[in-house]
Amino acid sequence: MQKAKTLIWVVVLMFCVSLASCTQGAEVPATEEPAAEEASGEPVTIEWWHISTAEDHKALWQEMADEFMxxxxxxxINITVLENEAFKTKLTTVMQSGEPPDIFQSWGGGVMNEYAEAGLLQDITPALDADGGAWRETFSPGPLSVYAYQGKNYGVPWDMGMVGFWYNKQLFADAGIDAPPQTWAELLEDVQALKDSGVIPIALGEGDKWPGHYYWTYLATRIGGQDAFNAASSCSGSFTDEPFVEAGVKLQELIDLEPFQDGYLGATYGDEATLVGDGKAAMELMGQWAPAVEKDNSASGEGLGDNLGFFLFPAVEGGSGELTDAMGGGNGFGIGRDAPPEAIEFVKFLTSKENQIALAEINVGLPVVKGSEEGVSDPNLLMVQEARDKAVYFQLYYDQYLAPATGEVIKDAVQGLFASTLTPEDVAQQLQDSHVAESCQ
Amino acid sequence: MSAISGHEDTVGLQRKRGLSRRNQDRLTIVLFLLPAFIFIFTFQIYPMIRSVYYSLYEWSGFGPLTDYVGLANFERLFTGREFWDAVWHTALIMIWSLALQLPLALLLALLVERDLPGRGFFRSIFFMPYVLSEVIIGQVWIKMFKPDPQFGFINAVLEWFGNLPVIPQIETQAWLADPKQALACAFVALTWQFFGLHMLLYIAGLQNVPRELEEAARIDGANELQTIWNITLPLLGNAIRTSVYLSLLGSVQVFGVIWVMARGGPIGATETMSTYMYRSAFLKFSLGYGSAVAVVILVISLILSTVYQRVVGQHDYIGGI
Incomplete structure (x- = not known):
C-alpha cells in the first residue's frame, strides 16, 4: 500500500515536471537590447516575426535591427525567428486572439486579405503616400500591389521572384542531356534519361503539400493562360474547365514516371532542399529562395555552387499560355493593427535601397526597390529577375491568392493526385466546389 | 478559518447570522471548492460553452460573429466523408490500444514485478517516454521512420539485414510516407509514449495482490501461467478497468504526436478527430466549423465516459489507482 502511494507521488511529480518543461522556453525573444540611457522619445518595443532561418539571412536581419536600435x-526590437510551418500556425493563433505582431512575414494575397477584412492589419497607405508618395515611388508597382487589398496597402514587399526548375548541371550532363528542356515532353524525356543514369530526377517534399501544388498550378498557367484563370477565379468560368483538368492529366504523366525520391509523400521541403543541395537529386521546382535553402541544408554547407542552374517551367504543347507567363510570389512585411509609428519607420529602413542591396548581395532574395537590382550578382538569380520583370501575366501562388480554405483544398487535392487516390477530374472538381463555397456568392 | 475556532464561537456565529451548523459546514465546503471551481470553470467549462456558441456560426475566427447558420456546420460535418474518415482512424487507434498496447503494458508490468536482475532499471526506462513532451516523441519517431536509409534508423537496420545472406529480406519501407502504413507508424509512437503509464498502473495494482494467494496457488500445484490467469489477473481488475478507461478517452483526444509526425497526412491517412478539428479551425480558417467538430468530440467523450462508468461500475474505476 505504502509503495503504491509512493508510485502515485512519483507520477504526479513527473507530470508536474513535464508540464513545467512545456510552459518554459515557449517564447524567447532573440534580442533584448537594453534601451539606452539617453533615450530621446518614449520607449517603444517592436515585435518582429520572420521566417528567414538561413544563417546568413538571419544574421543580416539582426544586424539591420541592431543598427536601427x-x-x-x-x-x-524583439525578433522571433520561426520555421515556415510553425510560423503559419502561430500567426493564426495570435491573429484569432486579436494580437498580431507589429511586423510579420507575409505573402500577401488571400490570407492577408482575410486578416485585413477582420481589421487586424494597419493601413499603411498614408505612410506610402506621404511627402508626395516618396516611399511608394521607391517600389516596383507590381510587387507592391500584392500587399494591397481594395486599394489599401497592409504591407510592403522585400522580395519578389518566381518559381522555376533548379537543376544540377553535372547530373544533367552525366545523363547525356546537353540543354535544359523547353517543352513538357522534353522534360519527361529528360526525367527518364536521368532515371536511367541512376540518380533521383526530381526531389519533392510533398508532405508539406505546397511544393507539389506548384506543378499543378504552373501546368494550368501554361495550358490555360491568364484568360482561363481569370474566368475561373472571377466565377464566370470554372476550375472544372478543360485547362485545369488537363493540368492534372499532364502532371499524372510525370508522376507515372516515378521521378521522385522514395517516400516523397511524407517528405518536407527541408528534405527536398537537402537532396538537391547534396547532389543526390537532379532538380526541384522551387522559388527564388531555393539556392539559399539548398546551401543551408546541404551536408557541406556549400550547396551546389556553380553547378546549380535554372530553367523556366517548360511550355506545354498546344497550351495557350506564354513561356513568359510567370507563377510565383515573394516575401513581404505585414503590419499589425497596433504597430507603433516606429515600426513603420523600421520597415522603411529595412526596405531602403542600401538594405535591399545588402539583401541581394547574400543571394537570399530578389529586391523589389528600384535601383537595388545591382546587388544581384548570382547568374541564376539574374535569370529569375529578368524573367520576373519580363512577365506580362504574373500569377501569385494559388494557395496564397485564393481564399485560405480553398488554398488548403487545392494543396490536399494535388497531394491526392500524387498518391493516385484522386483523378485529374476530382482535383478540378474539389477546387471548384471550395472556390464556389468561399468566393462566389 | 472559522471552522477551526472553538465551539462557542460557532454558536455565536450561528445566532448572529441565523446559520445552522449544517449550513455552516456547507459554506466551508463551498469555500474550499471555490478555487478549483473557478479554475475549471474559466479554463474548461467556459471554453466549452463558447465552442457550442461558435459552432452555430460561419466564422473565420477573425472579427465579429455575424453569420448565424444554425446547425448547418453539423449538417456539413455529418454528411461529409472527411469527418467519418477521421472517426474511423480514431476508432482504429482505440481498438489497437486496447488490443495491443494494454496487453504489452501488462506483460511488462508482470515482468518487472518479478525478482529479476535490473528490474528497477527497466521500470524507470519503460516509464521514461511518458515524461517526454509530445513534440520530442514525434520528432524522435520521424527520425526512426525516415524513408532514406541514410537518415532513417529502421530502414538502415532493414538494409543492413538485407545485406546478410541468411536472414529473409524485408524491403525498406516508406513508413510515414505510405498512406497504408502511416497510421500504424503513428500508433507505434503512441504506444511507446503511453505503455509506461499503463505499466505503472498495473504495477500499482499488482502491489495490492496478496502474495499469500499466489503462494497458496503454487502450493496447490498451479504453474506460473495458471497462477497469473486465475489469481493475478482477476485481482488486477480495478487497475485494468482504470487503464482501459484512460486509454479509451486518450484515444479520442490523441493529437500532439500525430500532428508532429504527419500532420494528418499523407492524403488524410493519419487524420484523427482532433487533427481534423485543428485543420478546420486553424488552417482552413473556419473556426465555426472547427467548433462544431469540437462539440461532437466532446459529446462522444461524454457518452463513452458515462457508458463505461455505468457498465463497469463507478466504484471500480475510482478504486483502481
Missing part, C-alpha cells in the same frame, strides 16, 4: 535608442 543604435540610431533610435528608445526603440527595442
Amino acid at each position: 543604435a540610431d533610435n535608442p528608445n526603440v527595442t
Whole structure:
C-alpha cells in the first residue's frame, strides 16, 4: 500500500515536471537590447516575426535591427525567428486572439486579405503616400500591389521572384542531356534519361503539400493562360474547365514516371532542399529562395555552387499560355493593427535601397526597390529577375491568392493526385466546389 | 478559518447570522471548492460553452460573429466523408490500444514485478517516454521512420539485414510516407509514449495482490501461467478497468504526436478527430466549423465516459489507482 502511494507521488511529480518543461522556453525573444540611457522619445518595443532561418539571412536581419536600435535608442526590437510551418500556425493563433505582431512575414494575397477584412492589419497607405508618395515611388508597382487589398496597402514587399526548375548541371550532363528542356515532353524525356543514369530526377517534399501544388498550378498557367484563370477565379468560368483538368492529366504523366525520391509523400521541403543541395537529386521546382535553402541544408554547407542552374517551367504543347507567363510570389512585411509609428519607420529602413542591396548581395532574395537590382550578382538569380520583370501575366501562388480554405483544398487535392487516390477530374472538381463555397456568392 | 475556532464561537456565529451548523459546514465546503471551481470553470467549462456558441456560426475566427447558420456546420460535418474518415482512424487507434498496447503494458508490468536482475532499471526506462513532451516523441519517431536509409534508423537496420545472406529480406519501407502504413507508424509512437503509464498502473495494482494467494496457488500445484490467469489477473481488475478507461478517452483526444509526425497526412491517412478539428479551425480558417467538430468530440467523450462508468461500475474505476 505504502509503495503504491509512493508510485502515485512519483507520477504526479513527473507530470508536474513535464508540464513545467512545456510552459518554459515557449517564447524567447532573440534580442533584448537594453534601451539606452539617453533615450530621446518614449520607449517603444517592436515585435518582429520572420521566417528567414538561413544563417546568413538571419544574421543580416539582426544586424539591420541592431543598427536601427543604435540610431533610435528608445526603440527595442524583439525578433522571433520561426520555421515556415510553425510560423503559419502561430500567426493564426495570435491573429484569432486579436494580437498580431507589429511586423510579420507575409505573402500577401488571400490570407492577408482575410486578416485585413477582420481589421487586424494597419493601413499603411498614408505612410506610402506621404511627402508626395516618396516611399511608394521607391517600389516596383507590381510587387507592391500584392500587399494591397481594395486599394489599401497592409504591407510592403522585400522580395519578389518566381518559381522555376533548379537543376544540377553535372547530373544533367552525366545523363547525356546537353540543354535544359523547353517543352513538357522534353522534360519527361529528360526525367527518364536521368532515371536511367541512376540518380533521383526530381526531389519533392510533398508532405508539406505546397511544393507539389506548384506543378499543378504552373501546368494550368501554361495550358490555360491568364484568360482561363481569370474566368475561373472571377466565377464566370470554372476550375472544372478543360485547362485545369488537363493540368492534372499532364502532371499524372510525370508522376507515372516515378521521378521522385522514395517516400516523397511524407517528405518536407527541408528534405527536398537537402537532396538537391547534396547532389543526390537532379532538380526541384522551387522559388527564388531555393539556392539559399539548398546551401543551408546541404551536408557541406556549400550547396551546389556553380553547378546549380535554372530553367523556366517548360511550355506545354498546344497550351495557350506564354513561356513568359510567370507563377510565383515573394516575401513581404505585414503590419499589425497596433504597430507603433516606429515600426513603420523600421520597415522603411529595412526596405531602403542600401538594405535591399545588402539583401541581394547574400543571394537570399530578389529586391523589389528600384535601383537595388545591382546587388544581384548570382547568374541564376539574374535569370529569375529578368524573367520576373519580363512577365506580362504574373500569377501569385494559388494557395496564397485564393481564399485560405480553398488554398488548403487545392494543396490536399494535388497531394491526392500524387498518391493516385484522386483523378485529374476530382482535383478540378474539389477546387471548384471550395472556390464556389468561399468566393462566389 | 472559522471552522477551526472553538465551539462557542460557532454558536455565536450561528445566532448572529441565523446559520445552522449544517449550513455552516456547507459554506466551508463551498469555500474550499471555490478555487478549483473557478479554475475549471474559466479554463474548461467556459471554453466549452463558447465552442457550442461558435459552432452555430460561419466564422473565420477573425472579427465579429455575424453569420448565424444554425446547425448547418453539423449538417456539413455529418454528411461529409472527411469527418467519418477521421472517426474511423480514431476508432482504429482505440481498438489497437486496447488490443495491443494494454496487453504489452501488462506483460511488462508482470515482468518487472518479478525478482529479476535490473528490474528497477527497466521500470524507470519503460516509464521514461511518458515524461517526454509530445513534440520530442514525434520528432524522435520521424527520425526512426525516415524513408532514406541514410537518415532513417529502421530502414538502415532493414538494409543492413538485407545485406546478410541468411536472414529473409524485408524491403525498406516508406513508413510515414505510405498512406497504408502511416497510421500504424503513428500508433507505434503512441504506444511507446503511453505503455509506461499503463505499466505503472498495473504495477500499482499488482502491489495490492496478496502474495499469500499466489503462494497458496503454487502450493496447490498451479504453474506460473495458471497462477497469473486465475489469481493475478482477476485481482488486477480495478487497475485494468482504470487503464482501459484512460486509454479509451486518450484515444479520442490523441493529437500532439500525430500532428508532429504527419500532420494528418499523407492524403488524410493519419487524420484523427482532433487533427481534423485543428485543420478546420486553424488552417482552413473556419473556426465555426472547427467548433462544431469540437462539440461532437466532446459529446462522444461524454457518452463513452458515462457508458463505461455505468457498465463497469463507478466504484471500480475510482478504486483502481
